[in-house]
Amino acid sequence: MERRLYDHVKELLIEELAGSPPGQRLPSRAALAERFGVNRTTVERAVSELIGEGLLYARDKSGTYTTGRLPAARHAEGGRRWAVVIPDIQHDTYPGIIRGIQDTAGGRGIDVILSNTDNSVRRQTACLERFLEGGTDGIILIPAVYEGTDLRPLMRILERRVPLVLCNREVPGIQAPVVKSDNFLGGKLAVRHLVSTGRRRIAYVSPPIYQTSAERYQGYLAALAENGLEQDPSLVSFACAPGEPENALRAVTRLLQRRADGVFCFNDAAACVVYDAAARLGRKVGRELAVVGYDNTPLCESFRPKLTTVDFRTYEVGRRAAELICAMTEGDESARRRSVVVEPSLIVRESTPG
Template sequence: MLRYKEIKLMLLQKISRMSPLDKLPSRLVLCKELDTTRSTLDKAIKELESEGILFCRDGSGTYVAAPAGYDRKRPENWGIIVPDVNESIYAELVRGVEDVAQQMNANLILCNFDHDPLKQEQYIRRLILTGVTGVIIVPVIRKDSNEARQLYSILTDTEKPIVFCNMQVEGVQAPVVMSNGFFGGYLATRHLIDRGYRHIAYLAKYRYRTSEERCQGYLTALLENGLEINRHLIVLDDENSDPPGYYGMLKLLKSGAPLDAVFCFNDYLIEGVYRALEENQLRISDDVGVIGYDNTGICKRLKPEAASVSYPSAAIGQAAARLLKKIISGEPISEFPYYLFQPAIVARDSCRGPVL
């Protein structure tokens, strides 16, 4: 078989996994992917054009042709993959995406992966098979960056438009819409300092990019205010901690380091922190101030109500949806597609100031 015929068959296999009007990768990328020369590839594409399978737009690229009667205005199908829609920050994010999808006449396919990497991978593969137009995804937390890169390359290899929310994935070239974690960590720590706390701990569940950014903000606030950085006050919670934050708080108390406040990586650690403090006859706010992150419903259910950093999830969802639509429509986006939203403090009674 002639080489260009082999390339044509390989292109047909690739096209079979794509939707009408989807854009093919660039000629340079295709040459590398199919291990062929530019002239051979051009000949195969030209034949597919003559057969009505592909069409080219000058300066824009090569696209999958639409069959006769195909309605370009029919609703697009967008996928959105989140860790747990029962958590308010993700429910609000989905609502933000949904509001824009409705305006854009797009259907939304919601996938909830329950913080399970395997389940997220299954959803990614299903969305590809169903021919979604694009995907908005909150990446799963993975300690191994290579595993994360391999997981999301499933999407990028198909040339599906993708937008990440809340977290960047190293090694994957895709737009990111998220809150400024560094500034949020700085705000939370400064809020405690402004109320008179001086020996402030940072408690996180895992060590990964987002928790490190918030920790850097925490450290910056301490340094800016001339406070000592005590490494014994930077702690990761035990993975089996029940409720979350409990064992981490006990670890802080047992360290013997002076302690009068705790900045929790997120609100889900606060309940365990409260329990550990109460079991050790320590008063919340008076003896140890506590502040969380995300401003979820947990904060108002606790007594005293917990201060937190507000995370603009709905706005992030709306921005991600508008960005996805831009990519789908072939509109140009920034060469540095990294979009940050600024967080804000929500003051409550968990850190009014120490009472000596």
């Protein structure tokens, strides 16, 4: 009988929550018990389960509040949905991550809504707020690059226990699962391979430094050290900024003039700049100059010679992020503290002759 009572109270509360704005304070347990004609123990059990399901959240000595999340089966669209917030929907690495997420979600009947931030923290905050207020069963965020992240919406997401997974990089101050490729290992794989082809003056070409580029740079330094090669600061450039092709080309041209015989590029797009600079100087990639990219995008096959690269394994990153959201939705509390590091692999092509 008690089981039927607290289930019934849960259903009544869910009906009320469906029309309540986020952050609305619930009446006291005594008031709810009187309203529903049950004892306070029954109300407490019903409310506790709703907190565990992410529909309510409690504040110490303040009360219990609505999260704004509709029950999974009661979205206006008639099914469950996840929000995926990314910096640049046209960036070569993100389609693979999205595909991994969508394949996993689609197999469970879950819709995926994409939102693009253009690497703007302001737009990222607006997207997160919109999804939080509108109701979602999970959020996967690839944080904006270069700007400090606004922690407020992320803190509210965690407070309301909406499943949240970060992809590609952490956000300092936010305790949420992270799924990322091992950028440090990827950097080591690239430079070890260049060393194995006989290269000794190995450069690193990157956009302005941020978490991912710094991790790949640390792998570059580690591989040089383990092979007894001295790091030359003049062979490092962080000038390949997106949207500044002329500045990037000038910087890389200067770098190649310093007798670099191998180049590790932060990504395959940076390798385009290296190829252009090498052509300007009359240096042959795949002969006197070896080049390794990163991300294994479709660009690699279009290069002449075809580009050796590190495979980020984007699909696997997306798939593992989606699996963490599923685990949290199904009540696995350990998933809220679990992070995943995906191991990259080297794809050898024509730009690094042995």
